[in-house]
Amino acid sequence: xxxxxxxxxxxxxxAGRRMTLRCTQDMRHNAMYWYRQDLGLGLRLIHYSxxxxxxxxxxxxxxxxxxRANTDDFPLTLASAVPSQxxxxxxxxxxxxxxxxxxxxxxxxxxxxx
Amino acid sequence: xEDVEQSLFLSVREGDSSVINCTYTDSSSTYLYWYKxxxxxGLQLLTYIFSNMDMKQDQRLTVLLxxxxxxxxxxxADTQTGDSAIYFCAQPGAGNNRKLIWGLGTSLGVNP
Numbered sequence: 001x002x003x004x005x006x007x008x009x010x011x012x013x014x015a016g017r018r019m020t021l022r023c024t025q026d027m028r029h030n031a032m033y034w035y036r037q038d039l040g041l042g043l044r045l046i047h048y049s050x051x052x053x054x055x056x057x058x059x060x061x062x063x064x065x066x067x068r069a070n071t072d073d074f075p076l077t078l079a080s081a082v083p084s085q086x087x088x089x090x091x092x093x094x095x096x097x098x099x100x101x102x103x104x105x106x107x108x109x110x111x112x113x114x
Numbered sequence: 115x116e117d118v119e120q121s122l123f124l125s126v127r128e129g130d131s132s133v134i135n136c137t138y139t140d141s142s143s144t145y146l147y148w149y150k151x152x153x154x155x156g157l158q159l160l161t162y163i164f165s166n167m168d169m170k171q172d173q174r175l176t177v178l179l180x181x182x183x184x185x186x187x188x189x190x191a192d193t194q195t196g197d198s199a200i201y202f203c204a205q206p207g208a209g210n211n212r213k214l215i216w217g218l219g220t221s222l223g224v225n226p
Binding site for chain 2: 043103
């Protein structure tokens with residue numbers, strides 16, 4: 001059982017370049033999320049999707065876009081990377097069924113924008 | 115607004131108990147969560163407590179909930195070096211999108 005996979009594991013990117021971070025889950029969860037984690041700022045939600053075909057903005061959506069064409073995949077795109085987007089990015093999913101809605105996290109992508 | 119607060123650091127000696135505290139704002143939350151992040155990894159659910167409970171125990175972990183004071187704590191008995199990690203408190207956000215509101219995380223250091 002893979003759970004959630006993210007790719008790449010790490011990336012160094014020149015400012016101004018376009019980059020897509022990949023996220024795939026095999027748990028058939030309804031909801032998926034993208035977070036960035038920065039020292040002293042904790043986890044901040046970038047975008048989320050409650051079900052395939054729908055997306056929503058989180059706390060810090062500017063400079064990022066997402067799509068949810070199917071249940072399993074939730075790519076995050078930086079159209080024109082800037083140094084302030086240097087961060088560790090985590091994808092997560094949750095079933096959005098009844099009861100506690102546990103979020104399952106991927107291993108993260110460490111992105112450096114120069 | 116919605117907010118979850120935690121102290122940023124805690125240091126304990128191996129074998130001692132650790133107590134990580136959290137305060138939250140939304141008293142209507144049905145569940146409150148503790149997640150653990152080990153170095154270089156993503157977050158994993160450690161435990162959760164339903165809001166109609168005062169306490170939940172799971173092996174070395176004890177969660178205490180004081181709804182009146184909106185205070186949540188996580189006690190780790192017999193703390194080991196493998197417990198060194200960042201611990202996040204979280205509560206559901208308002209609305210029906212089921213987002214979580216996260217604390218900044220408490221970094222637990224365990225000294226041998």
